[in-house]
Amino acid sequence: MxxxxxxTCGGSDIDVDQARGSAVCTSCGSVLEDNIIVxxxxxVEGSGGxxxxxxxxxxxxxxxxxxxxxxxxxxxVGKESRAQTLQGGKRQIQQLGSQLQLNQxxxxxxxxxxxxxxxxxxxxxxxxxxxxxxxxxxxxxxEGTPHMLLDLSDLLQVNVYILGKTFLLLARELCINAPxxxxxxxxxxxxxxxxxxxxxxxxxxxxLRLVQRMKRDWMHTGRRPSGLCGAALLVAxxxxxxxxxxxxxxxxxxxxxxxxxxxxxxFEDTPTSQLTIDEFMRVDLxxxxxxxxxxxxxxxxxxxxxxxxxxxxLDDVEGEISCYKDExxxxxxxxxPKLRGIYAAYAKExxxxxxxxxxxxxxxxxxxxxxxxxxAAAQHLTQDFLCQVIQEEEGxxxxxxxxxxxxxxxxxxxxxxxxxxxxAAILGKLPSAASLGLQQTFEESETGEKPDDEQLEGxxxxxDGIDDQEIDKYILNEREVQMKTELWMKQNAxxxxxxxxxxxxxxKEKEQGTYKEKPKKxxxxxxxxxxSTAGEAIERMLExxxxxxxxxxxxxxxxxxxxxxxxxxxxxxxxxxDPPDINATTRKRVNRRRRKKASNANRDLAANASMMGKRVxxxxxxxxxxxxxxxxxxxxxxxxxxxTEEAAAEGTPDPEPYTNPTPAAPPTxxxxxxxxxxxxxxxxxxALQLVGDYGCEEEEVF
Amino acid sequence: xxxxxxxxxxxxxxxxxxxxxxxxxxxxxxxALEGINVIYKPELGKVLMKLRxxxxxxxxxxxxxxxxxxxxxxxxxxxxxxxxxxCLQKLGFKVRFSAFKVVNxxxxxxxxxxxxxxxxxxxxxxxxxxEPELHPAxxxxxxxxxxxxxxxSTGSVTVTGPNVQNVATAVEQIYPLLFECRKPLCKS
Numbered sequence: 001m002x003x004x005x006x007x008t009c010g011g012s013d014i015d016v017d018q019a020r021g022s023a024v025c026t027s028c029g030s031v032l033e034d035n036i037i038v039x040x041x042x043x044v045e046g047s048g049g050x051x052x053x054x055x056x057x058x059x060x061x062x063x064x065x066x067x068x069x070x071x072x073x074x075x076x077v078g079k080e081s082r083a084q085t086l087q088g089g090k091r092q093i094q095q096l097g098s099q100l101q102l103n104q105x106x107x108x109x110x111x112x113x114x115x116x117x118x119x120x121x122x123x124x125x126x127x128x129x130x131x132x133x134x135x136x137x138x139x140x141x142x143e144g145t146p147h148m149l150l151d152l153s154d155l156l157q158v159n160v161y162i163l164g165k166t167f168l169l170l171a172r173e174l175c176i177n178a179p180x181x182x183x184x185x186x187x188x189x190x191x192x193x194x195x196x197x198x199x200x201x202x203x204x205x206x207x208l209r210l211v212q213r214m215k216r217d218w219m220h221t222g223r224r225p226s227g228l229c230g231a232a233l234l235v236a237x238x239x240x241x242x243x244x245x246x247x248x249x250x251x252x253x254x255x256x257x258x259x260x261x262x263x264x265x266x267f268e269d270t271p272t273s274q275l276t277i278d279e280f281m282r283v284d285l286x287x288x289x290x291x292x293x294x295x296x297x298x299x300x301x302x303x304x305x306x307x308x309x310x311x312x313x314l315d316d317v318e319g320e321i322s323c324y325k326d327e328x329x330x331x332x333x334x335x336x337p338k339l340r341g342i343y344a345a346y347a348k349e350x351x352x353x354x355x356x357x358x359x360x361x362x363x364x365x366x367x368x369x370x371x372x373x374x375x376a377a378a379q380h381l382t383q384d385f386l387c388q389v390i391q392e393e394e395g396x397x398x399x400x401x402x403x404x405x406x407x408x409x410x411x412x413x414x415x416x417x418x419x420x421x422x423x424a425a426i427l428g429k430l431p432s433a434a435s436l437g438l439q440q441t442f443e444e445s446e447t448g449e450k451p452d453d454e455q456l457e458g459x460x461x462x463x464d465g466i467d468d469q470e471i472d473k474y475i476l477n478e479r480e481v482q483m484k485t486e487l488w489m490k491q492n493a494x495x496x497x498x499x500x501x502x503x504x505x506x507x508k509e510k511e512q513g514t515y516k517e518k519p520k521k522x523x524x525x526x527x528x529x530x531x532s533t534a535g536e537a538i539e540r541m542l543e544x545x546x547x548x549x550x551x552x553x554x555x556x557x558x559x560x561x562x563x564x565x566x567x568x569x570x571x572x573x574x575x576x577x578d579p580p581d582i583n584a585t586t587r588k589r590v591n592r593r594r595r596k597k598a599s600n601a602n603r604d605l606a607a608n609a610s611m612m613g614k615r616v617x618x619x620x621x622x623x624x625x626x627x628x629x630x631x632x633x634x635x636x637x638x639x640x641x642x643x644t645e646e647a648a649a650e651g652t653p654d655p656e657p658y659t660n661p662t663p664a665a666p667p668t669x670x671x672x673x674x675x676x677x678x679x680x681x682x683x684x685x686x687a688l689q690l691v692g693d694y695g696c697e698e699e700e701v702f
Numbered sequence: 703x704x705x706x707x708x709x710x711x712x713x714x715x716x717x718x719x720x721x722x723x724x725x726x727x728x729x730x731x732x733x734a735l736e737g738i739n740v741i742y743k744p745e746l747g748k749v750l751m752k753l754r755x756x757x758x759x760x761x762x763x764x765x766x767x768x769x770x771x772x773x774x775x776x777x778x779x780x781x782x783x784x785x786x787x788x789c790l791q792k793l794g795f796k797v798r799f800s801a802f803k804v805v806n807x808x809x810x811x812x813x814x815x816x817x818x819x820x821x822x823x824x825x826x827x828x829x830x831x832x833e834p835e836l837h838p839a840x841x842x843x844x845x846x847x848x849x850x851x852x853x854x855s856t857g858s859v860t861v862t863g864p865n866v867q868n869v870a871t872a873v874e875q876i877y878p879l880l881f882e883c884r885k886p887l888c889k890s
Binding site: 148149150160161164167168171172175177180181218220221222223224225226288290291293294297480481484485488492495 | 736854
């Protein structure tokens with residue numbers, strides 16, 4: 001505006017009259033501007049005296065370029081619902097960010113990340129909460145703020161690993177390299193929370209030094225940084241004569257006691273821990289340590305080695321011991337008084353017996369398993385008794401002697417000859433022998449029925465390398481099956497009871513006729529409807545089901561009957577044309593909002609398009625005086641009047657996608673200012689009139 | 703298997719997971735009651751059967767699908783699977799052995815040096831990722847091999863992949879990358 005200087009006379013005194021909209025030079029009187037464009041809000045009066053502002057709200061995050069007429073429409077319509085998503089996301093980011101005390105710059109960056117995420121469709125299938133938290137954490141990492149993922153999960157009450165998964169995925173998809181977490185970042189924050197007063201800074205510095213030392217000693221790789229910080233702060237506090245207990249620190253740092261103690265012990269193992277406080281502040285040791293887990297592994301390996309060596313040495317020594325032992329025993333034998341009675345029989349058993357005993361147990365041909373078991377049990381029990389008796393009479397050597405004779409099979413009594421061990425060995429041997437016997441009998445009975453190696457057709461089981469006998473061991477015999485059945489029934493009594501009750505319930509319901517099949521997840525295939533016109537298709541669909549409660553289907557049917565003539569051509573063509581991808585999503589979203597159940601997309605499109613077509617047809621028929629049908633292209637005005645938000649969002653996007661893809665038949669859709677979707681449907685007749693009345697105004701409003 | 707340097711790097715396969723189908727419906731209750739080493743989980747709808755040799759645990763579903771885990775080599779997995787099928791055959795089901803496939807192989811390998819994880823992740827972004835708050839190891843995914851390598855700071859490396867060959871290739875691929883960010887262990 002050249003309101004500063006007049007063009008004719010050069011005078012700078014210019015009078016701008018807002019009322020008349022003119023700028024006049026007061027010196028020479030020349031009119032500089034006429035019909036000045038004002039940027040004020042205008043009001044119009046609606047029906048019933050309601051005055052409303054003229055204009056449309058353009059969101060700050062909306063389309064960058066002005067919505068173009070005609071072709072540009074579908075994109076801006078698509079972004080409308082997108083804009084809603086972004087708006088909602090922004091709100092949540094602000095909320096969460098303020099709880100974390102992030103500054104505005106961070107929140108804006110987070111919002112930018114969110115926008116990127118939405119444009120890459122990564123929000124699908126994920127809770128917006130999680131996505132927002134991940135975006136915020138991404139910002140925290142890139143900016144280097146001392147916020148942990150744990151803080152976010154605390155706020156949201158979500159498992160930290162779930163958040164971590166989302167975060168990792170977003171970082172990968174957005175190709176954002178989040179710098180690694182440095183524990184040094186957290187020190188000031190934790191120090192502040194521990195309330196060191198004036199000396200907070202000094203304590204922080206000391207703690208920082210400690211952390212750096214820990215880093216050099218390889219204590220920080222693979223560990224949570226908060227644990228390290230906790231340990232460092234604890235030590236630093238103590239160094240500066242503050243009394244902070246482990247409990248205080250873990251409350252602030254959010255690790256558990258064990259972790260903290262472990263870090264402290266690890267630090268203790270490093271050579272730095274040996275320095276005094278002054279030395280530590282001054283000197284930095286050159287040597288770096290190995291990571292503590294590696295040291296632990298080495299330690300374990302060493303212990304194992306030592307044990308092996310010891311075992312070997314033991315073996316050597318045992319040899320010596322056993323010969324001494326034999327000598328002692330023979331001596332004792334000689335000096336032992338003779339036993340009488342039943343004990344004599346046992347006492348006479350000497351080494352040849354051992355061999356026999358060994359052979360009998362190794363040869364498991366026990367025809368009747370049970371009897372043998374009983375015998376063996378009786379034997380062992382008496383041996384037990386014997387041992388005790390003899391022990392009281394004689395010395396230890398006696399005991400070992402007896403044990404060696406009776407417990408023939410368990411000749412591993414070379415080691416420390418304590419009473420408990422061999423007895424346990426004896427008793428332990430019993431079940432194994434029994435099971436061996438069992439297996440043997442089972443095998444014998446099985447040999448009769450053992451099937452030949454069958455080759456089954458298709459999916460043959462190749463049997464080499466399979467030891468059938470061994471496999472047979474895996475199968476129980478009759479009696480065992482019975483026992484197992486009993487056991488299992490008892491164990492799972494609750495579950496079986498539940499199942500029975502359920503069955504009874506189902507039976508009862510079946511009798512009553514109220515039996516409801518458990519809803520199956522597989523969707524039934526909807527039969528393709530064949531209809532010559534879209535109108536017919538709608539009829540059929542409406543007959544089948546009522547989709548929305550907000551739509552007055554009767555009126556809809558009336559519409560159909562009215563506009564079959566002109567609209568019949570246009571709507572099928574629209575229905576058949578494949579919508580461009582940009583619209584597909586918006587359409588589906590719109591559909592989802594309208595309909596509660598998911599239905600066949602095509603049918604919906606057909607129905608929708610035809611419904612739109614109806615509306616269009618109506619408008620065309622009503623405004624036919626103004627415009628010719630089908631051929632003329634008129635402006636499609638889009639009112640994004642958000643006085644009634646949802647209606648606008650829901651209603652306005654609808655006609656747009658349908659009008660654009662068909663250049664051949666560009667119906668003009670003049671959007672009424674809809675208050676409610678249902679109202680539009682119900683009062684279609686009156687809406688017609690509305691449209692007719694407001695036709696001009698619609699065009700103006702832009 | 704040797705890697706591309708002088709000393710041999712021992713790759714120890716710790717687990718092989720395989721699946722196969724018996725193409726027939728199995729009655730889990732029968733298996734549970736007549737098998738000697740089975741655990742029946744009716745809530746989950748499967749039976750766990752453990753074989754002693756080869757040491758294998760199998761999850762058996764009533765549809766006939768069976769998953770075998772715990773083997774230490776691909777051949778062992780196949781042997782174990784066949785034994786299992788034979789065992790089921792003996793219990794009286796018309797078992798066919800079909801669609802045997804090794805699904806996952808887990809191997810462990812130990813480098814003779816420690817690895818600086820932060821440098822490693824920096825050099826190999828975005829294929830490598832390291833989140834100390836979540837997991838102590840850095841994860842490196844090799845897309846074309848479909849293998850995942852987890853690198854720990856002590857130098858031990860865990861590789862999971864669809865078969866043994868891939869796993870070996872993955873180790874060979876990752877060795878030079880690890881070698882760059884190594885830290886020689888001070889033998890104390």
